[in-house]
Amino acid sequence: MAKVIGDIVIDIERCKGCEVCIPACPHDVIALAKNVNGKGYHYAETINDKCTGCANCAIVCPDGVITVYRVKI
Amino acid sequence: MEHTLTKEEIRQEKNLVYKKTNVMTDNILSYCPGCGHGTAHRILAEVIEEMDIQDITIGVDPVGCSVLAYNFFNLDMQQAAHGRAPALATAIKRLFPEKFVFTYQGDGDLAAIGTAETIHACNRGENITIIFINNGIYGMTGGQMAPTTLPGMKSSTSPYGRDVQMMGNPLKITELVAQLPGTCFVTRQAVHTPSTVRRAKRAIRLAFEYQSKNMGLSFIEIVSNCNSGWKMTPRQSNEWMEANMLPFYPLGDIKVPEK
Numbered sequence: 001m002a003k004v005i006g007d008i009v010i011d012i013e014r015c016k017g018c019e020v021c022i023p024a025c026p027h028d029v030i031a032l033a034k035n036v037n038g039k040g041y042h043y044a045e046t047i048n049d050k051c052t053g054c055a056n057c058a059i060v061c062p063d064g065v066i067t068v069y070r071v072k073i
Numbered sequence: 074m075e076h077t078l079t080k081e082e083i084r085q086e087k088n089l090v091y092k093k094t095n096v097m098t099d100n101i102l103s104y105c106p107g108c109g110h111g112t113a114h115r116i117l118a119e120v121i122e123e124m125d126i127q128d129i130t131i132g133v134d135p136v137g138c139s140v141l142a143y144n145f146f147n148l149d150m151q152q153a154a155h156g157r158a159p160a161l162a163t164a165i166k167r168l169f170p171e172k173f174v175f176t177y178q179g180d181g182d183l184a185a186i187g188t189a190e191t192i193h194a195c196n197r198g199e200n201i202t203i204i205f206i207n208n209g210i211y212g213m214t215g216g217q218m219a220p221t222t223l224p225g226m227k228s229s230t231s232p233y234g235r236d237v238q239m240m241g242n243p244l245k246i247t248e249l250v251a252q253l254p255g256t257c258f259v260t261r262q263a264v265h266t267p268s269t270v271r272r273a274k275r276a277i278r279l280a281f282e283y284q285s286k287n288m289g290l291s292f293i294e295i296v297s298n299c300n301s302g303w304k305m306t307p308r309q310s311n312e313w314m315e316a317n318m319l320p321f322y323p324l325g326d327i328k329v330p331e332k
Contacts, residue, residue: 006090007083018107018307024267041106055091056267062111063102068091069083 006053107307109297156187159194198255216302
């Protein structure tokens, strides 16, 4: 079976920390950071390598800050 | 999951699956964190990009939270007086019948002050697309009760909950316009989970396709949250919406064109 791995890039300065992406992720890859961005929001960040590039987080992100990459190995 | 690729190897242009569409500008959205407006804007922009109609699409903004939508879309936009977006869109479509015209309105704009314009545009069967964001509250002005506020729902002007004896019943304007002969496609969608966002995007795409075939007015209601107005966190508001809004405003197609 082909394995799929993915990665997301979050534009932390545009992220408003709404947490809508967190329940959307099936592999619990995203969590809020302890640090804040320039606007004072706790931004979303990846906490493990389980991302499969399903793009669910990017699809629900109201501010469109998530870019998704996926590669088959 | 173990793998050997580094993050730099994965983050290459050829592996790109999803990025923000170019039909939206780089301006930071003026909406509250977690607001459904952002998602609705983005799927609308993605549909326009996929259909390659960016330079032949004209949008009409309402008054409300989305009054600044012209800053966020890379499209020709026009700002209408409060509630009059369907009337303005009618004029634009009649002058430029080959263009795609949509209005983007909230419930205070479409279901309250603009009820007459909405119903008559739908009844005339103008060949436009109306996108209606329903969050059951007047978001921009501070969370007052709207015509779409649920019975018993608290707002700043109904602090003990909406009492239908005194304040009347909520207006299901989507069911109302589905009765009119001018509408061809009437549907209700939501944008709080990945699956609902995908379905909403498909509905918007269908609406633009029907517009290109001159089939009449398409009306898409998007049930959304208003976490600031409802005094909840974005996640709580999405859960509250699923538990309370969606039973009253059930998702799905209400009217589809005959084949």
